[in-house]
Amino acid sequence: xxxxxxxxxxxxxxxxxxxVVFGYPGGAMLPVYDxxxxxxxxxxxxxxxxxxxxHAADGYARVTKRVGVCMATSGPGATNLVTxxxxxxxxxxxxxxxxGQVATALIGTDAFQEVDITGITMPITKHNYLxxxxxxxxxxxxxxxxxxxxxxxxxxxxxxxxxIADAKIDFKYPxxxxxxxxxxxxxxxxxxxxxxxxxxxxxxxxxxxxxGGILSSNAEQELLQLAETISAPVTNTFMGLASFPGNxxxxxxxxxxxxxxxxxxxxxxxxxxxxxxxxxxDRVTMNxxxxxxxxxxxxxxxxxxxxxxxxxxxxxxxxxxxxxxxALLPLLEPTDRSEWAARIADLKExxxxxxxxxxxxxxxxxxxxxxxxxxxxxxxxxxxxxxxxWVAQYYRFQRPGTLVSSGGLGxxxxxxxxxxxxxxxxxxxxxxxxxxxxxxxxxxxxxGTMMEQGLPIKIFILNNSVLGMVRxxxxxxxxxxYMAVNFKFHPDFAxxxxxxxxxxxxxxxxxxxxxxxxxxxxxxxxxxxxxxTPADENVTPxxxxxxxxxxxxxx
Amino acid sequence: MKHTLAVLVENSPGVLARVAGLFSRRGFxxxxxxxxxxxxxxxxxxxxxxxxxxxxxxxxSKQLHKLIDIIKISDISxxxxxxxxxxxxxxxxxPSQRVEIMQMAGVFRAxxxxxxxxxxxxxxxxxxxxxxxxxxxxxxxxIKELVRTGKVAMLRGSKFSSTNGAHTAxxxxx
Numbered sequence: 004x005x006x007x008x009x010x011x012x013x014x015x016x017x018x019x020x021x022x023v024v025f026g027y028p029g030g031a032m033l034p035v036y037d038x039x040x041x042x043x044x045x046x047x048x049x050x051x052x053x054x055x056x057x058h059a060a061d062g063y064a065r066v067t068k069r070v071g072v073c074m075a076t077s078g079p080g081a082t083n084l085v086t087x088x089x090x091x092x093x094x095x096x097x098x099x100x101x102x103g104q105v106a107t108a109l110i111g112t113d114a115f116q117e118v119d120i121t122g123i124t125m126p127i128t129k130h131n132y133l134x135x136x137x138x139x140x141x142x143x144x145x146x147x148x149x150x151x152x153x154x155x156x157x158x159x160x161x162x163x164x165x166x167i168a169d170a171k172i173d174f175k176y177p178x179x180x181x182x183x184x185x186x187x188x189x190x191x192x193x194x195x196x197x198x199x200x201x202x203x204x205x206x207x208x209x210x211x212x213x214x215g216g217i218l219s220s221n222a223e224q225e226l227l228q229l230a231e232t233i234s235a236p237v238t239n240t241f242m243g244l245a246s247f248p249g250n251x252x253x254x255x256x257x258x259x260x261x262x263x264x265x266x267x268x269x270x271x272x273x274x275x276x277x278x279x280x281x282x283x284x285d286r287v288t289m290n291x292x293x294x295x296x297x298x299x300x301x302x303x304x305x306x307x308x309x310x311x312x313x314x315x316x317x318x319x320x321x322x323x324x325x326x327x328x329x330a331l332l333p334l335l336e337p338t339d340r341s342e343w344a345a346r347i348a349d350l351k352e353x354x355x356x357x358x359x360x361x362x363x364x365x366x367x368x369x370x371x372x373x374x375x376x377x378x379x380x381x382x383x384x385x386x387x388x389x390x391x392x393w394v395a396q397y398y399r400f401q402r403p404g405t406l407v408s409s410g411g412l413g414x415x416x417x418x419x420x421x422x423x424x425x426x427x428x429x430x431x432x433x434x435x436x437x438x439x440x441x442x443x444x445x446x447x448x449x450x451g452t453m454m455e456q457g458l459p460i461k462i463f464i465l466n467n468s469v470l471g472m473v474r475x476x477x478x479x480x481x482x483x484x485y486m487a488v489n490f491k492f493h494p495d496f497a498x499x500x501x502x503x504x505x506x507x508x509x510x511x512x513x514x515x516x517x518x519x520x521x522x523x524x525x526x527x528x529x530x531x532x533x534x535x536t537p538a539d540e541n542v543t544p545x546x547x548x549x550x551x552x553x554x555x556x557x558x
Numbered sequence: 559m560k561h562t563l564a565v566l567v568e569n570s571p572g573v574l575a576r577v578a579g580l581f582s583r584r585g586f587x588x589x590x591x592x593x594x595x596x597x598x599x600x601x602x603x604x605x606x607x608x609x610x611x612x613x614x615x616x617x618x619s620k621q622l623h624k625l626i627d628i629i630k631i632s633d634i635s636x637x638x639x640x641x642x643x644x645x646x647x648x649x650x651x652x653p654s655q656r657v658e659i660m661q662m663a664g665v666f667r668a669x670x671x672x673x674x675x676x677x678x679x680x681x682x683x684x685x686x687x688x689x690x691x692x693x694x695x696x697x698x699x700x701i702k703e704l705v706r707t708g709k710v711a712m713l714r715g716s717k718f719s720s721t722n723g724a725h726t727a728x729x730x731x732x
Contacts, residue, residue: 125576126583130626133571150626183721184568184629308620311613 004175008137009034009168012101013042015144018176021072023048023063023427025056029076030116031103034168048427048456051448053080055420057087058446060098062424064091065407066382066432068221070151071424074101078116081162082123086414088158089127093411094242095219097156099147100128106166107135121162129157137170142177149180154187155306156219187305191322191330198318199301200334202275206299208343209235210273212258215242215410216280216304216324223247223403225328226279232332234340236347238266240281241395245406249379249399255347256356259287259552261392261542264354267552269347270295278302280324283313284411293551303327356396357557358543364511366390366465366536370397372516373435373463376524381405381433384425386418386442389471392542394437405432416445419462423449426458433461433524440466440493450503453529461523462505462531464496469538479547489538500531511535560589561615562635562711564719565604568627569595576625577604586610586618590708601629601721605641605710632719634711641711644683646671647693650700651678659699666692677702 006014012035016024025048028036039047050056053075060071071091075084081102091098105114121133130150132143140163147159203209217226223246230237230253237247238255247254255266270276276298281287283302288294291313302309302316303324310319320327358367370393373381379401385391385408400406407425409417422436443464453460470488477485497507508523510516510532523530544555567573574593581588589607596603608618619631651659659678660670668682682692686709693704713719 121572122575125572125579129624135571182626185626306624308617308624312617 004173005171006174007034007038007168008134008140008163008170008172009038010041011140011172011174012144012163012168013038013045014174015141015176016072017042017044019070019144019148021070022046024072024074025050025059025063025424026074027053027056027076027080029080029103031077031105031165032074032080034165035074035101035103035163048423048452050420050423050452052446053083054087054416055423055446055449055452057084057098057100058090058414058417058420059424059427059452060100061087061091061094061096062384062407062421063428064096064098064424066404066425066428068404069097070148071096071098072101073098076103076116077105077120078118080116081118081120085123085127086412088124088160090409090412090414090417091158092127092129094409095156095215096158097151098158099144099151100158100160102160102162103168104133104162104164107164108166110164121160124160127158128160131160131162133162134164134167137167137172140167140172141174145177146180146182150182150185154185188307188321189305189323189326191303191320191327193330195318195320196327196331197334199277199320199331202299202301202318203233203277203335204338206275207340208273208346209233209275209277209340210269210298211235211237212240212270212276212278212281213237213243213246214240214279214281217243217246218404220280220305220324222280222325222328225325225332227251228332229328229335232335233338234344235277236269238262238270240284240287240410241408242410243281244395245400245402245404248401250401257395259284260289260546261396261544262552262555263356263396264544264555264557265347265350267544267546267555268350268354271297271551271553272346273298276300278304279328280304282309288313288552289546290549290551293553358540363537364513364516364534366393366467366534366540367397368513369463369465369516369534369536370394370437372520373437374398376520377433377435381435382407382425382429384408384418384422384434384436386438387413387415388439388442389475389540389542390437390439390442390465392472393465415442418442419446419449419453422460422462423453423456423458426460427456434459436460436462438462438464439471440464440468440490440496441470443496447499450500450505454503454505459528461529462500464531464533465536466493466496466533467536467538467540468493471538471540472542474538475541478541479545496531496533505529505531507531507533509533509535559609559611560635561608561610561633562639562641562709563604563606563608563619563622564632564634564711565606565622565628566596566630566719566721567602567604568629569600569602570627573602573627576627577606577622580621580625581618584617584621586614592708592710594710596720598721605708607709629721630719634713634719637717638714639711640714641685641709642683643686643689643709644681644707645689645693646679646681646705647696647701648677648679648703649696650676650702652676655699659696662695666695668692
């Protein structure tokens, strides 16, 4: 069937069962937007800034486990996507990005709104394409969706010159993908799986260190079964949170820089560390020489390049986490490890996660209350900074995949647009955005998108009028020389919410919060709660730079 | 230790930038890199020489594997292989020195490819050691210009590293 490439793009999206596209139009993308005008199957969400489009697609992908799609025009439209693309890349999120480009004849001439976006995004995409031959376009889109969603997922960008978008092709969507240089390994080596089963059997103090790979592989059930079968405690990386029930007796919470002391000490004491879908990130390991010093290390990951990158692994195993765990489980016998369990219980009792309640509204208290009132079952989206770490510590996620946050890149401003995408992906689930006064102001224009789409997101700003995480670092490492962290002016966030027709509240005591919270959570529709919290509250425990994770300090 | 990687890549635009970019952003040093087409029109072959220990080379290979356009990587320095480098050197050469230089070139089986009023241009092919020796022997005459292709390499005997299958010890399917 003959049609333009722009029309073919819509047909490709329909073939990929895409329902929502987040985007922002512009000159070079007009043929595509004209084609969208005629589509009845694809909903386009107009954001307020292109960064919002890519974060929304990212959030949507995380909660739906499908490929998120966004589009923007050439030049500034494309460059505004860059942070969001890097964010999706660092967290291994499947997103397909379409950008407009100047006409083929103008490429390389510094034309109006021209930028080499494939060049710019080369290091932050899993792959990217500049379409030069219109007839190859359907195959490129097919490949892009395949690459984004399989193996270790990631973003793929397709740059479409304006004249290519208008070119006529005979449309046929390819049924198969042919990529001879891309064949991810899914099944783990059977001998290695046997070896792992043997090591688990011999181990007295096994510990599971589970990351985001559990979630991208949908292996939450297998993880739970593994932990319960072999009686091994589970610690999560930040990206791995909400892959294991937060109230489970075997759960240790997050490890690393701001991890629980008992998780970090258990890592130090374990004799077998079973790393699954995690990458030994520097925020997890801290001083690498002091990380799991007594342990035999098993590392299961779909990306061969992660294995042996940071730590020497005794048993490396490349493959899909879910497939591997399913093959491993029948080889294991239920084991009771009461001595190790007693030691873990002892650590939990000796070094609990605590904060000081002194009458002021503590941010940790806000998160604890949110968790209690939602029974740990809400979909929680966060921004980046102290509030993010408090969510990681104090929100006990009960359901798989209910935390949406920027882990690897640490993108302030991710929260609100990601919440928009998340809520659109799971319209029935209560969605809460926990943000900070710094992060929120980076992308708060997306309140417009949120209201336009009628999304009932509940926003909680932990507002301490300071860039808290930076302030904390300046306190510890720069002798409290606070530079460029105090906001001397803030808008009235509750009033700002009301300007967007969102009910706005301000609370600054525990009582006020407890009074407002049930009403806010029970009332349909959006709400914004501006929580005024102390500026000098630090995230603890904290492992100082250069120290091992067993040396965390509390204050 | 120096490793020689034979890398088969899709002959698509940007593939060189992808490889070069990967090396620079991951902090790997390229000793030399050559690229050209192979027996198949849609496949190019890069010969990349990298200096580093086994762990670094493993990371280089694994990171290269992640690029979609890379079809196959073989660290051929683990096997017997033949390698060649081509150099062209322009040296100062008065007419009185020409015979001497040409004799020297004969030792290295180099050829004279151009003559100027006061210069000679010589071409020499061989492995890295030979090329280095040739360069040193011409240095006393005054090298005005020198250009090298960088190394190309191929496994000896019936082993091969191509898209035609067979030698798959380090292929992506492995």
